[in-house]
Amino acid sequence: MHARFAPVLDCFHDLLATGREAGASLAVWYDGRPVVNVVGGAAGGGREWRPDTLVNVYSVGKPVAALCLLALVDRGRLGLDDPVAAHWPAFRARATVRQVLSHTAGLPAFPVPRPAEAVADWALLCADLAAAEPEWEPGSVAGEHAWTYGHLVGELVRRVDGRSVGRFLADEIAGPWRLDLGFGLGPADRRRCADLSYGDPGWPARTLGEPGSPRARALGNPAGGLDPAVLNGPVWRGAEVPAVNLHATAAGLARLYAGLLAGGTLDGVRLFSPELVAEATRVQYDGPDVVLDRRACWTLGMQWEPDGSWGMGGIGGSSAWADPARGYTFAYATARLADHDRVDELVEALHSCL
Numbered sequence: 001m002h003a004r005f006a007p008v009l010d011c012f013h014d015l016l017a018t019g020r021e022a023g024a025s026l027a028v029w030y031d032g033r034p035v036v037n038v039v040g041g042a043a044g045g046g047r048e049w050r051p052d053t054l055v056n057v058y059s060v061g062k063p064v065a066a067l068c069l070l071a072l073v074d075r076g077r078l079g080l081d082d083p084v085a086a087h088w089p090a091f092r093a094r095a096t097v098r099q100v101l102s103h104t105a106g107l108p109a110f111p112v113p114r115p116a117e118a119v120a121d122w123a124l125l126c127a128d129l130a131a132a133e134p135e136w137e138p139g140s141v142a143g144e145h146a147w148t149y150g151h152l153v154g155e156l157v158r159r160v161d162g163r164s165v166g167r168f169l170a171d172e173i174a175g176p177w178r179l180d181l182g183f184g185l186g187p188a189d190r191r192r193c194a195d196l197s198y199g200d201p202g203w204p205a206r207t208l209g210e211p212g213s214p215r216a217r218a219l220g221n222p223a224g225g226l227d228p229a230v231l232n233g234p235v236w237r238g239a240e241v242p243a244v245n246l247h248a249t250a251a252g253l254a255r256l257y258a259g260l261l262a263g264g265t266l267d268g269v270r271l272f273s274p275e276l277v278a279e280a281t282r283v284q285y286d287g288p289d290v291v292l293d294r295r296a297c298w299t300l301g302m303q304w305e306p307d308g309s310w311g312m313g314g315i316g317g318s319s320a321w322a323d324p325a326r327g328y329t330f331a332y333a334t335a336r337l338a339d340h341d342r343v344d345e346l347v348e349a350l351h352s353c354l
Contacts, residue, residue: 002035004353009038011349015342016040023049023194024334024342027254028350031327032262037251043335044195044232052180054247055194055333056231058314059146061246064181064256065153066101066280066301067272068168073097074276077160080300084152087159090130095138100145100152101300102284106134107152108143108291109217116224119239122164125222126155136290142298143291146218147225150183150242153301166240177266179256181248184240193247195232196316199338207315214291219315226315228337244314253320253331257311261322261329281310281322319343326354 008028015021023041027034043049072078078087080098084105085091095105110125111132118124129151135143145152154165161168166183174181182189198204204226209215224230225244236245259265260281264272272280280300289296297304302321304310311321311330317338320331330350332343 005030005036005350007349007353008036008346011346012038012040015345020338021334021342022197022336023053024332024336025049025051025053025055025250026333026346027250027331029254029258029261029329030354032258034251034254037254039250043193044197047194049194050192051251052192052249053194054180054185054189054192054249055318055335056196056237056244057246057248057253057318057320057333058244058316059144060248060253060312060314060318060320060331060333061183062149062243063301063312064169064173064246065150065165065183065242067173068157068165069097069101069153070276070280070300071168071172071272072157072160074273078156080279084156087156088130090127092131093134093138095134097156098284098300099138100149100156102298103142103145103149103289103296104139104285104298105145105152106136106138106143107132107148108135108145108214110148110221114222116222116227116230117235118222119224119241119245120235122151122154122240125151129155142285142287142289142296143214144218144289144296145243146215146291147221147241147243148218150240150244154240154242164240165242173256173271174252176269176271177255177259180252181246181256183242183246185237185247189247190234190237193232193237194335196228196335196337198228199317199336203316203337209293213293215293218291248333250320250331250333253333254329257320257322257329257331261324261327313340313343317342326351328354
């Protein structure tokens with residue numbers, strides 16, 4: 001921990017001391033090296049939060065899933081403007097790989113109502129998507145593919161490479177870059193997970209939004225995705241739901257973005273070409289997002305912000321991104337499901353140090 005960044009540490013400890021945070025990890029890299037790496041609070045079940053505590057970070061995992069597919073693009077195994085059906089013949093929507101990656105494919109919600117246990121049935125959910133009619137002409141508008149993104153991206157990975165997206169991530173990205181994060185955890189990693197809990201009882205209803213809205217349809221199926229009884233169980237943690245169930249440490253996420261910010265190389269290990277990183281972090285769509293119900297700028301898997309930063313936040317308050325102009329990467333991973341005000345205050349403290 002560098003003394004220059006003491007205000008960030010003070011802010012983190014204040015969040016815990018005041019009860020606004022129950023357990024979390026925070027990591028920052030600046031100028032190509034780690035400068036903040038702190039954990040605190042409880043992980044549930046009488047356990048303290050440890051440096052190797054994993055937590056479900058929701059949509060923070062979307063860019064991670066996207067990078068698995070983008071690695072195959074970088075290797076020439078498929079093209080961004082290929083029709084999805086060229087690699088997944090049963091897929092009916094006339095969408096391209098680029099449209100899937102940029103949330104413009106027109107499939108923001110699983111079309112068939114499914115129970116919570118369906119998250120363990122990869123083939124079933126992918127078949128539902130393959131048979132679906134898009135809700136809009138692919139490429140014409142965006143709507144965050146809140147739950148479906150990981151299955152669309154992950155099934156392309158599986159069909160092109162043969163491995164599941166979780167296996168590909170472990171072998172080709174997390175392993176070489178020494179990132180503590182993954183999809184579809186085994187028993188030992190499941191024991192390292194922090195238990196999610198509501199910051200306030202109104203969080204799930206507020207997060208779902210109006211019944212029947214695009215957001216509610218996108219977040220509500222399969223059932224159980226906002227329910228700690230499901231999220232803290234072995235089925236959810238062991239399944240691959242790459243849009244929303246990456247389990248990660250903040251340190252692993254900040255390392256990942258540090259490698260991207262450096263042009264695809266970390267500790268001498270190149271995983272991506274600089275050209276691929278530039279394309280992946282470039283704005284592909286700028287306009288209304290019908291699920292978020294606001295303007296959004298989507299790259300290939302991330303949101304781009306007006307200050308030039310790129311990354312992703314998750315419902316519940318976790319977030320990770322790179323800020324090229326200021327030269328840092330930031331990751332916050334929390335088990336207390338609430339709003340993003342904690343991250344806002346940590347970033348304010350960080351910017352005051354730069």
